[in-house]
Amino acid sequence: MILEHPLSDEERAFLDRVAAFSRDEVMPHADDWDHDENLPREIFTKAGQIGMMGMVAPKEYGGGGMSNLTAALAIKELGKAYAALSMDIAAHNALAVGQINRFGTEEQKKKYLPRLTSGEWIGAWALTEPSAGSDTGGIETKGTEEGGQWRINGMEKFITSGRTADLVVVMATTGQTGIGDQVFPRGTTLLPFRRGRHQSLLHGILLDINGDIRELPRGLD
Numbered sequence: 001m002i003l004e005h006p007l008s009d010e011e012r013a014f015l016d017r018v019a020a021f022s023r024d025e026v027m028p029h030a031d032d033w034d035h036d037e038n039l040p041r042e043i044f045t046k047a048g049q050i051g052m053m054g055m056v057a058p059k060e061y062g063g064g065g066m067s068n069l070t071a072a073l074a075i076k077e078l079g080k081a082y083a084a085l086s087m088d089i090a091a092h093n094a095l096a097v098g099q100i101n102r103f104g105t106e107e108q109k110k111k112y113l114p115r116l117t118s119g120e121w122i123g124a125w126a127l128t129e130p131s132a133g134s135d136t137g138g139i140e141t142k143g144t145e146e147g148g149q150w151r152i153n154g155m156e157k158f159i160t161s162g163r164t165a166d167l168v169v170v171m172a173t174t175g176q177t178g179i180g181d182q183v184f185p186r187g188t189t190l191l192p193f194r195r196g197r198h199q200s201l202l203h204g205i206l207l208d209i210n211g212d213i214r215e216l217p218r219g220l221d
């Protein structure tokens with residue numbers, strides 16, 4: 001295979017760390033974690049210490065500034081040791097960190113990304129609903145602003161790390177129109193994790209966020 005973007009020395013060293021982490025810290029425990037349906041929080045901290053919690057995110061926010069190719073190879077390597085952890089870390093990077101990095105305000109990036117990229121926080125991203133998966137334009141979760149706060153009403157399913165995440169990026173409609181608003185709705189909101197049920201390590205959880213009012217930052221607009 002010919003790679004158009006060969007890896008840098010820094011990226012190769014990172015992948016060596018990922019391989020050692022997967023072999024020494026993850027693989028020996030994977031069966032127990034799967035049996036107990038519980039991933040220890042420390043494993044995410046360790047993943048952060050070797051740079052896996054913000055692989056592509058810019059260095060100025062604590063990320064590694066690495067290529068998507070390197071991130072994919074790292075996720076593949078970790079997946080050989082334990083697919084559920086690999087999925088959690090992939091979603092954390094590509095969905096939670098990725099969305100904030102791409103669509104967040106400068107204030108939000110400074111506030112949230114260093115906590116996520118260091119592994120202090122686990123991030124999740126909630127789009128899928130019981131009646132809307134691939135059809136992102138059909139999501140029914142609603143975000144309405146009331147006196148500087150957002151009220152979020154909706155039901156999400158299959159949310160990777162939904163039970164354990166410290167921060168969830170929720171996709172919600174805000175009554176505005178247009179394709180862009182439907183796919184990445186204005187008013188997409190960051191909120192601290194609250195509750196979930198129906199845990200399954202690989203499949204994520206069902207999040208019931210009906211009726212909550214939180215002090216939330218403004219959306220990713």
Ligand SMILES: Cc1cc2nc3c(=O)[nH]c(=O)nc-3n(C[C@H](O)[C@H](O)[C@H](O)COP(=O)(O)OP(=O)(O)OC[C@H]3O[C@@H](n4cnc5c(N)ncnc54)[C@H](O)[C@@H]3O)c2cc1C
Nearest residue numbers: 091125126127128132133134135157158159160202203204
């Ligand atoms: C392991 C795992 C982790 C996940 N993590 C997350 C997460 O962190 N956050 C999150 O929000 N979601 C998550 N999901 C949900 C995932 O994004 C959805 O499963 C996906 O969007 C598909 O939605 P659905 O299951 O409702 O299937 P549906 O949308 O009902 O699709 C069913 C089938 O119909 C096909 N189909 C749908 N629409 C069309 C169309 N218009 N034309 C032709 N074919 C069509 C699809 O290709 C598919 O084969 C996760 C799912 C899995 C399995």
